[in-house]
Amino acid sequence: MPPTLPSRLLRGPDGDATSRLAYGADYNPEQWPRAVWEEDVRLMREAGVNIVSVGIFSWARIQPAENVWDFAWLDEVMDLLHAGGIGVDLATATASPPPWLTAAHPEILPVTASGETVWPGARQHWRPTSPVFREHALRLVREMAGRYADHPALVAWHVSNELGCHNIYDHSDDAARAFRDWLRARYATLDGLNHAWGTAFWAQRYSDWEQILPPRLAASHPNPTQQLDFKRFSSDALKEYLRAERDVLRELTPQVPVTTNFMVMGGTKGMDYADWAGEIDFVSNDHYVVPGPQARDELSFSANLTSSIAGHRPWFLMEHSTSAVNWQPVNLAKREGDLARDSLLHVAHGADAVCFFQWRQSAAGAEKYHSAMVPHAGADSEVFRAVTGLGQTLEALAPVAGSGREPARVAVLFDWDSWWASEQDSHPTSLLDYHQEALDWYSALLALGVRADVVTTRTDLTSYDVLIAPVLHVVPEALAKDLTRYVEGGGHLVTTYFSGIVDENDHIWLGGYPGALRELLGIRVEEFGPLLADDTVELDNATNGTVWTDRITVTGPEVEVLARYRTGAYAERPAVTRRASGRGSAAYVSTRLGADGLAGLLPRLLATAGVESELPAPARGRVELAVRRDAESRYLFLVNRTDDSVPLPGLTGDLLIGQAGDTADGGLVLPPREVAVLRQPSP
Incomplete structure (x- = not known):
């Protein structure tokens, strides 16, 4: 089971005694002139930001050529953030290889099932099983860890970024060799493999390990167990890569916790995150709402599943959006109240950190239309006012930090x-x-x-x-x-x-x-x-x-x-x-x-099991209930799923956030799309 969030993440880079919820974003200062950086830190403090992820896509800036390093800009960013009281979840910057590396070593590029090369120009254009890529990536990780091991802003390491988002299935020769090794470890003998794969069908029996390939483009349906094993192998290959970076970080900075951001959401199914969770010091997740009739149900489902993957211990929401994203067919802006409700629903299901992609909305690049904490309109905007309001709400929820989820029936x-x-x-x-x-x-x-x-x-x-x-x-x-x-x-x-x-x-x-x-x-x-x-x-x-x-x-x-x-x-x-x-x-x-x-x-x-709703009748189907708990208190998160006010008669406790109502028994009334949190003594 992965451990709970390390206390340094909840207490900031100076280790203040007061626990808190972490709040922040991906921060990409390399996209902006130096003059913007100090303004960023000032606005972060205004919004209540206390942690940012830095360096995620910075490899080409940190290492502009094979034997050339440029850390001066990152040193300055780390120092500025620390001076502002903001902790850094520092990425290893290995998510996307720089042009000089792919030009010199095109053999690190992934290959599709039909034999096409996945070329540079976007991101994550690398093979999980490439020994050449791993050599260069781990060299970068060592340089990063050696340089920032003792920096006071460093509170966590962020391995790569969204591992497998675009390169989960690689069918290259590197992958074929690694797949055979994985199969040898799983089945030990060719007889074992032939039985498992049912190779008596369609004359597929193998007589030599070298005959085995990934399920590449075939004349008809590839062997189904071969397909299933390749899915298992592909998840394991990325897990093994995660371990490789993690082991370097633990060797050089054993005092700094290590994570990577999962993508427990919707159609992201290539990575078995339940299997990965034990490899990191705390679970992190990215989630984006896809519009539709079950949009918020899916958010709740994914946050709930993330909590299970984390062993029902607190976890880190590494990315979600303040408003619209850029990658859906139609990118809808969030309505008033959705930014806070979406964020707090993750907290309800165990998140002790609420972070966004990204801090400042990009002026160029593929994600320039993706919303951010500071939008193109600047700080004088509804989005930034909502961001600042959420920061105040999370500050009021500080007592929740460190509590786990109470199991349901x-x-x-x-x-x-x-x-x-x-x-x-x-x-x-x-x-x-x-x-x-x-x-x-x-x-x-x-x-x-x-x-x-x-x-x-x-x-x-x-x-x-x-x-x-x-x-x-x-x-x-x-x-x-x-x-x-x-x-x-x-x-x-x-x-x-x-x-x-x-x-x-x-x-x-x-x-x-x-x-x-x-x-x-x-x-x-x-x-x-x-x-x-x-x-x-x-x-x-x-x-x-x-x-x-x-x-x-x-x-x-x-x-x-x-x-x-x-x-x-x-x-x-x-x-x-x-x-x-x-x-x-x-x-x-x-x-x-x-x-x-x-x-x-x-x-x-x-x-049959005597299970009923714990909510008062007027709230059933209209309000979602999630419960967190520590040794002294239960925290009831009440999330209004509707566009109408909902009465909550009979529920009592100390109100941490939310609006008091005027029901006959002095209960709560939840305004549309709002969240209330009640604290009760732990039984």
């Missing part, structure tokens, strides 16, 4: 192997969306006002009364046994279509679906019934299903049919089942119901 299980494997080609449908299905369950819980954790298979699942495992496609034998013990011990499992189908090698569990979970669920499916894109089926509980149906036969004792299909090929057959087993139960939902349909079904599933 319900958990949504999120599994990278299942995400990767369930969406591969040559499957029953290409319409399945693993992340969307998990998000729909989470949205339904939010709509009911039920607090839930988003967890991974590395979490102790037995601590939850209800475990929702949507599309848990990959179920190794050990996990199947764990889930059976969980149910027999009193837990209530809910799973869905296309779950339990394959083992860790992507081999089908034979005997009928849902494979490894068939006996536990007490059902058997002989054939899947995926639906065409525009098809729907009706259920007899007034919900509609899309994407998938199953031809279910009840086989086990004590199986209750909670809903049946009214229409479609499987009309009158079970659609939702639940089997009592031991002291618990196992339920199965065989179609995609969407967030609204699940909100109608969930109360019946939750009632």
